[in-house]
Amino acid sequence: EPEVTQTPSHQVTQMGQEVILRCVPISNHLYFYWYRQILGQKVEFLVSFYNNEISEKSEIFDDQFSVERPDGSNFTLKIRSTKLEDSAMYFCASGRTVLNQPQHFGDGTRLSIL
């Protein structure tokens, strides 16, 4: 069964450094998402991406965040200058359509900011 893959599984970064989280969505999916889960909290939506542009973003997704689909397979989340509070599990998801279709999640990247 096709799946969403994320790399790395764990990223440790110094505060203030840039970090790029990578995702390979399911190949025939057109909609791509990033979510995060801070330890002990709910899974929170960050951003959705379709047709090479952001279609929706949450208040969390400020100017420090950006997303890109640099080629036909990868989907990346960049945090420009990391803060301690960016420490979380970051999940990538993809979906074939948006109407009444599930989003499928990767196993996440644990981001630890020191």
Next chain:
Amino acid sequence: DQQVKQNSPSLSVQEGRISILNCDYTNSMFDYFLWYKKYPAEGPTFLISISSIKDKNEDGRFTVFLNKSAKHLSLHIVPSQPGDSAVYFCAAQNNNAGNMLTFGGGTRLMVKP
């Protein structure tokens, strides 16, 4: 953000019995609901979903019930198996207002052999 709530943080059930996980929501504009299962160190795995035009959807041992007037959905697992032990998240989407999922806080299900 309390739009989707799972009031039971944990549930313990004997193998072979029914597991019932509950979820409440406040946003009446939600029209698509999903259940995900999550094991440690893995991402949420899609289990089953239901559109707001239905009140029941069944897939093998898993059945989701939707009560729109009560803004309540539940997931029934029959019979429960030890491999079902995981954290279960309900999530909701408003198809007319973007495609973000709003998640509940999760319920940890433990199925005892």
